[in-house]
Amino acid sequence: MACLMESSVPLQSYKEAAEWILAHTDQRPRIAVICGSGLGTLAETLENKTVIPYEDIPHFPSSTVPGHAGRLVFGLLNGKQCVCMQGRFHIYEGYSMSTVAFPVRVFSLLGVDTLIVTNAAGGINSNYSVGDIMFIKDHINMPGFCGQNPLRGPNEDGFGVRFPCMSDAYDQHLRHLAMDCTQELGLQDIVQEGIYCMLGGPSYETIAECNMLKLLGVDAVGMSTVPEVITGRHCRMHILGISLITNMAILSYNSTAHANHQEVLQTSQLRAAALIALLTNLVGKM
Numbered sequence: 008m009a010c011l012m013e014s015s016v017p018l019q020s021y022k023e024a025a026e027w028i029l030a031h032t033d034q035r036p037r038i039a040v041i042c043g044s045g046l047g048t049l050a051e052t053l054e055n056k057t058v059i060p061y062e063d064i065p066h067f068p069s070s071t072v073p074g075h076a077g078r079l080v081f082g083l084l085n086g087k088q089c090v091c092m093q094g095r096f097h098i099y100e101g102y103s104m105s106t107v108a109f110p111v112r113v114f115s116l117l118g119v120d121t122l123i124v125t126n127a128a129g130g131i132n133s134n135y136s137v138g139d140i141m142f143i144k145d146h147i148n149m150p151g152f153c154g155q156n157p158l159r160g161p162n163e164d165g166f167g168v169r170f171p172c173m174s175d176a177y178d179q180h181l182r183h184l185a186m187d188c189t190q191e192l193g194l195q196d197i198v199q200e201g202i203y204c205m206l207g208g209p210s211y212e213t214i215a216e217c218n219m220l221k222l223l224g225v226d227a228v229g230m231s232t233v234p235e236v237i238t239g240r241h242c243r244m245h246i247l248g249i250s251l252i253t254n255m256a257i258l259s260y261n262s263t264a265h266a267n268h269q270e271v272l273q274t275s276q277l278r279a280a281a282l283i284a285l286l287t288n289l290v291g292k293m
């Protein structure tokens with residue numbers, strides 16, 4: 008009988024990508040950073056860099072979104088070896104959740120055990136302001152309600168268990184360490200802790216959708232992060248999630264504002280220095 012199961016990414020593809028990377032750099036980082044929209048400048052600050060364009064790596068997807076350069080950057084951040092993804096993948100680009108999270112399993116094969124995931128997000132919580140930095144304490148996988156999950160398909164037991172727990176997805180210790188860093192850097196007035204909700208995009212939310220998210224207790228909304236976090240937790244990585252509130256979601260029919268990617272990139276640029284300082288300080292303490 009023909010197999011009716013959807014195919015997910017073959018194990019061999021992760022292995023071939025990892026082997027190729029291992030052959031092209033001597034660096035063996037345990038920390039990976041995924042840079043959100045417009046936040047890739049962090050990677051420029053690494054010392055002793057090895058830069059690998061995604062298109063050179065076997066089976067790696069390509070970045071198609073403005074503000075996502077499409078390169079892996081290995082190097083030292085505050086003396087610690089790191090690998091940064093300068094550009095991530097999204098389901099709205101046409102990728103499956105498992106393809107979006109492909110790099111995370113490759114990182115796991117490289118020996119990464121800590122994943123810092125950043126993103127640009129719209130503020131739903133009315134106490135938030137544009138430019139706030141939100142540490143993610145939990146997420147809602149909205150596409151997951153319709154069956155979209157990066158772990159869909161046969162389980163790869165070598166990475167993790169069939170039914171991974173997600174109640175501890177975001178590492179409390181890392182979050183507290185990051186909070187301490189914001190105090191040291193005088194950023195405490197722009198720091199929040201909240202719940203991130205992933206929607207599929209690429210259209211921004213309607214006013215009714217934003218109000219629904221507010222009712223659900225969501226603090227910030229975006230179109231990413233959740234696939235990488237679920238995949239990272241599946242292979243037992245420690246995860247820190249950071250959302251930069253790049254715009255406020257539109258909750259009122261009286262508003263004349265319009266969500267747009269230019270504003271997202273502009274706010275990312277404005278806060279890039281603060282986020283770089285935060286991550287540099289944090290990685291030094293890890």
Ligand SMILES: O=P(O)(O)O[C@H]1O[C@H](CO)[C@@H](O)[C@H]1O
Nearest residue numbers: 043044126127230231268271
């Ligand atoms: O989540 P990141 O990739 O940071 O980007 C966010 O910004 C884009 C929309 O402006 C979407 O891609 C959304 O997910």
Ligand code: HPA
Nearest residue numbers: 127128129228229230271
């Ligand atoms: O308002 C938003 N909605 C969804 N994704 C986003 N990414 C940045 N801002 C937003």
